[in-house]
Amino acid sequence: MSNVTLSKVNKIYGSGRTGVHAVRDLDLAVPDGEFMALLGPSGCGKTSTLRMIVGLEPITSGDIRFGDLRVNDLEPRERNVAMAFETYALYPNFTVEENLAFPLEVRGVPPAERRRRARELAELLRITEILSAKPPVLSGGQQQRVSLGRALIREPAVFILDEVMSHLDAHLKFQMLFDLKRLHQELRRTMIYVTHDQVEALALADRVAVMSNAELQQVGDRNTLYNRPANMFVADFIGEPPTTFIPVERRDSAECARLHATGAELVFDVAAERIPDLDAHGGCEFMVGIRPQNLHLCDHGATIGGKIVINEYLGERSILSFVTGDVTLQALAPPDTRMAPGEHAGFSLDPRDVMIFDAETGALVT
């Protein structure tokens, strides 16, 4: 009943020349009980999508279904959804406890039960000590947790959470991510979680939908997004430090397919199983994407080499930036790597880890 399906959904704010196309032809299916994260940079239309799902924003065109029911014309209160707002939207003249219990009060739950649920949730969200405070005196992070709590207190068909952890410190966020994940496993309700932080999305969600520029780029689990990104945007957005992109030209040698970087003395061998895809695509100009994780520092058999420019020490790892020709690449290395700028370093790269994209459209070729 509570699988959510969006088909060809569009949202245009305003009209005519000044209109903003905030969501474009969005097709998305969230099966019942799934934890789906909606990930994308600021302004890509995430909040607009959520507001259409819950019914706060009219849909310009397209259909939204909960199960078999088309909800386009249903009022928000008829859709049985709970939402945590990006702006918290706490009632300023209610106490935290009253805010938390409000959805239950509206539904006529008896006071004792409301109180019990509110306390239970406050425990989970670590806000028991502010239950009798009013929202205007709370910090951003506290307000955010109250707002999350108000969305979680009842058990609707679908939970919609809009950037509910953006104001929490890393430590608290880590705990709350864990708690939320556990809560989802207990409730097994459909959850749609919006964030622009890939760490949150990948940590929590069964599947992640990546949006950019009003359009859905790719939906998939973490492995798919990481290893088979649909296009250069996803490859760039998922993964930290970011993928390096290098323009290349296909110039095959006698025994194997080869990609030559246009701005440097770099040659990438194409893994044998990828050649058919490359042939099918045709053309000879491509973009190659290299993840820093896939470059391994080595003394012998290096396929890529360059001069170190920065050695960033980040605790559990180091990021080495090196140049070759006019290309700058980054590689992850163990934290104890002693490499000074100016030194020459060699790296090995498995041809299967090379992502090849269409140079014009940015779509993944293989």
Place this chain on the structure above:
Amino acid sequence: MADQARPDDRWRHVRVLFLAFLGLWLLFTLFPLYFMIITALKTTAETNLTVPTFWPELFAFGNFAAVFAEATNFDALIDSFVIATINTLLSLFLGTLAGYAFARFPRQAGGENLAFWILSNRMFPPVAILVPMFFLFDSTPWGTDSIWSLIILYLVFNLPLATWLMMVFFRDAPRELEEAAYLDGWTPLRAFLRITLPLVLPGMISVAMLCWIFAWNEYLFANLFVGTDVRTYTIVIPTFTHGSQTLWNLQMAFSLIAMIPPVTLFILLRRYMVRGLSLGVVKG
């Protein structure tokens, strides 16, 4: 060399200047009130002295009773009160609804231009519409001499103000609060009444004060429109004469009595007034 005033001393001069200015300003604003009070307490003979006295020789407290010798004078206060109160309630009711529409549905409600046009209704000199309004109300079934003509006429001035200010207050009240309530199962009307309205209440109270005081004090239109069946206190004040002589003491006594309602209201509601007029109403 001799000029070695320390910073403290210099600040003291500024302070003295400031206090002197404040004193002058107080004198300037409070003197009329003082003179009003003492005049209200003087005998008629004393008010007519060529050289005015600044302290009554005899305290004629009887003046305050004498103003009601004419029984209809008390009715005038009642009429004014009724007109101002009904007008305020209407202005608030209509202004709140209109302000909400402009704040939440600007496009459907006619946009920024219409909103500004409504406010601009407040900007022309009232006397410009005095005569047209007279003929307009004269052709109504109840004529000009009725509380309803003034109640409706004052809407011309109070409604734009109420609409505009309420619009500003509603813009400040986050829309998501209502939306959260919709999701939790409330109807838009209920969310408006229970969530948003309490947020703008301080603002509403100050709007009510402004409207009420305008309607209570209005003289120009009242003087022309009413006078027989209905009298406002403002048109009663000039009637305290004896032959060709103005009875200043009775006028002042009556004016003082007429000041009591607005001053009381102001004192009772000043907490909301300050919060409402400093615009940050919603932040709590």
